[in-house]
Amino acid sequence: MSTTKSPSLVMLRRDFKHIARNPTSVFNAVLMPVVMLFMFVYLLGDAFSVGVDYVDYATPGMLLLAVCYGLGATATAVNSDMTKGIINRFKVMDVPRSAVLTGHVVASVLTNLVAAAAVVGVAFALGFNPSASFVDWLAVIGFVVLLGAALGWLTVALGLFAKSPETAGLASVPLIMLPFFSSAIVPADKMGPGVRQFAEYQPFTPIIETLRGFLNGTPDTSDAIIALAWCVGIGLVGYLWASSTFKKRA
């Protein structure tokens, strides 16, 4: 039995093959946030008055969108593994849960990073002028990875839980909508009552503010701590939910 390969690596390689053979999902995950960035900054940007150059204001939010748009594909992929019986096959072979699910999360995070890189690239082309230091940039990357992993686990849980790939895709829609009700596009205090309070307290706002702080070179510690807490919380809930669904559902 000396030839056993690490199940996690075997699974990850499988997920990469999937992405390579079904590039539409990654294409969507990368293209949509870039189109959004282009639309808001280039077409509408002059109409917004946020006190700074709009591209500088919008880019952090678009990074978050770049993470969220990748999740639909992850949910669908996990669900089709579940509903087509592939996960059951792995379960009766005693492939560890961590290998099957972590493969999906890692693939999801890497897709997020590609999309985030594309967003930053286009933002520079549109005149993005961050004042972040090298360490700030590392922090930004770290946050994108952390957010991607946290939302990735939540999405894996949604994918395992959903009855069909279609409902799994739908279940990730709120995660795509949520950034629009945060400070991603305009500051929360410019919104109508009700939405404003929602935007101030929902998890994406502190996360965006943290990214914005790092990119401006003026990180806000209290925002960062709240953002970190949200990420860890979302990730933990997602992980526990995914694990128990994986165990229960046959």
Add this chain to the structure above:
Amino acid sequence: MTNSAIEVSGLRKAYGDKVVLDGIDLEVRAGTVFSLLGPNGAGKTTTVNLLTTLLRADGGTAHVAGHDIATEAKAVRKVIGVTGQFAAVDELLTGQENLQLMVDLTGVANGEQVIAELLERFDLAESAQKLASTYSGGMRRKLDLAMTLVGSPRIIFLDEPTTGLDPRSRRTMWSIIRDLVADGVTIFLTTQYLEEADQLADRIAVLDQGRLVAQGTPEELKRQLPGTHVRLRFTSVAELDAAAPVFADSTRDDEALTLRIPSDGGTKSLRALLDKLDEHGLSAEEFSVHTPDLDDVFLALTGHTTEVVAK
């Protein structure tokens, strides 16, 4: 240690109020084919899911290869192979890659050779480099079974392996199953087809609404059945009156104007029957041969048909 591959006693499973398995007992001897026969919703897949450790039982005990399914799930998983009702193949991988995936996960030595042999044996060598999504239903089932065989499991669970397959693919699947048994593998097979159980199984258990209603060899079960018979339909009661005395062991149905005559369905006995009709100058409006199917089995054993009773 007995030579039982699978021993089940009082196995129960319920989803909320709905009892799916209501205490079943069965024993499968090593190296034999055991068939669980029943209509949709009888609890066949649930039984397989419990025995393969995918689900936890609510009551009763079961041992697979001597290992308790509740406390030694890992040991059970090491010796079994499972091919479910829907081919669990990775559609975005080729046939070859699907098998390679299994080789990597089971860690079998000389994987290359194992893959080549399986592709050859299941007649998939030509399509090995094509994505599984392009495979026909029969090819997918074969690939699925090939994947199950990668680790050379000694006990194989086949959950309705031929449902939805065309007759030719079904025959191929049957001959593959026979080859496996010849190699000494134990097979636990579920099916909706009496013919399939009859063809393959050493023992059959009939499952109805979560209970086993009969168990035995195919011969023992068939003895309890109405058996093959010929049905003649006449145009008038007068004709039926004339024909009935000619066939001593027949049963008549005045409503439908039919006569039911036991027969083995072979050409010789059918010719004799037709000759007899001719001799007496009789002719029937309609002539048909009936072989018992799952519906007959259920009617004979439970008094109701295979229609799932809506609760």
